[in-house]
């Protein structure tokens with residue numbers, strides 16, 4: 001009982017130190033159109049590179065500076081371990097910066113985190129380039145094998161001529177006879193996707 005109490009008191013103290021150690025001032029202002037657009041871009045970049053599971057941490061950090069992971073955890077009502085995991089992932093994508101400071105009393109280090117808004121456009125561009133690259137490779141493969149795709153009438157498999165030959169023109173999943181597929185529409189769709197992506201910002 002007494003032991004438990006000590007631990008709780010200690011945890012509270014760490015949180016307090018972390019909270020008061022640095023500036024946690026919130027900036028409250030009305031969002032402009034540009035800000036809304038940047039919020040949307042941030043959210044899509046985070047979701048695509050890490051997953052929307054990281055969004056509570058990002059939302060909490062936005063508009064703040066140098067926040068310890070303990071304060072973040074408390075703020076979003078999550079485990080510190082989870083918050084750390086998200087922060088490391090964000091850091092890998094250059095979306096947060098941090099510094100470590102030794103707690104003089106406890107002798108351990110506490111990390112203070114800041115969202116790196118400047119990293120968003122660069123990551124957005126990298127994601128876009130990566131997707132374009134994948135689409136172009138896919139288009140190349142579809143064009144190279146034009147008219148040589150085979151598909152199961154039950155849509156459980158699709159393969160190129162060579163693989164279809166190996167499967168003796170039977171679906172490996174359900175055994176139905178594979179049908180030759182005109183992939184002209186697929187090619188058209190990929191081209192449209194590429195075009196859309198190239199003209200998006």
Ligand SMILES: [Zn+2]
Pocket residue numbers: 152153154155156157171172173174175176
């Ligand atoms: Zn099938």
